[in-house]
Amino acid sequence: METRRRWLPTEIDPETAGVPATPEGLLRHLTDGGAPLEDRLTEAKALVFRGFGLRPDALEPIMNFLLPNRLAYVHGNSPRTKVGANLYTSTEYPPEFVISMHNELSYAAKWPTRLMFFCEQAAETGGATPVVDGTLWLDSLDPEVSAAFAAGLRYTQNLHDGYGLGKSWQDTFETGDRAEVERFLAGTEAEWTWKPDGSLRVTQLRPATVKHPVTGEEVWFNQADQWHAAALGDDTAAALAAIMPPEDLPQSVAFADGSPIPGEWAVHIRDVGLASAVDVDWRTGDLMLIDNIAVGHGRRSFTGKRRVLVAMSD
Known part of the structure; x- marks a missing residue:
């Protein structure tokens, strides 16, 4: 089998973005007139934003930009709690269990094309979200x-x-x-x-x-x-x-x-799937956007309290 190059999510922080380390700085980076978000996400497959001081009460304008048509988790099979307007907790399985790799709602007739994860509270240990290139898998x-x-x-x-x-x-x-x-x-x-x-x-x-609609x-x-x-x-x-x-x-x-x-x-x-994945180790305030067709995701086991919120868009 041909060896594929190792894929990693693209990380963006205030220094690399050239903006203040604030939620407003992140929004400025996202809307500054650079390459369209759709093109950036297709190329990167997953974008991780960290160091912007994000809080739950500052998420709404950022979600409105990242997820212009936020979807309800209708026909979803994992246990979650709805905490806002089409905003949910990540899968609520016991922390000692690993959640294997998957693309959200891939068993359904329609699935979201984008997923956003926000780390409201990082776990004491573990709790990474592994992501895997679907072609590599x-x-x-x-x-x-x-x-x-x-x-x-x-x-x-x-x-x-x-x-x-x-x-x-x-x-x-x-x-x-x-x-x-x-x-x-x-x-x-x-x-x-x-x-x-x-x-x-x-x-x-x-x-x-499936074949990615763009690539x-x-x-x-x-x-x-x-x-x-x-x-x-x-x-x-x-x-x-x-x-x-x-x-x-x-x-x-x-x-x-x-x-x-x-x-x-x-x-x-x-x-x-798990062996081919790359772990995104959360820090409180991190946000990740993934292309749900190109990239699968899961969860590593953890200790302590962990709260990651999820939203999705077509």
């Missing part, structure tokens, strides 16, 4: 594995009605109105069924790779490993298998024809 996979995914994937969600494993359909779609959920799903080419217990099963066929680069763009029980660890997978069949899990994944994905392949995908 694809090139680093065993060719037998990547070739097997050419026909795409079948994702299945079982969303409970308020009590059960995983998320409820009300939290997932940010509504308690079944008709509103159905209108949303009707535009996604998904299949869905309301079950007698009030839960909702959603099935979607999606590609495993044309093919990237690994799916969440096969995150939706596969084997990638959760042997003990967790065994415990889930003991209490319910795969089709009843909160979320599961198979090949597009419904055939099972070998567990060792899911683990391989997970491990290659």
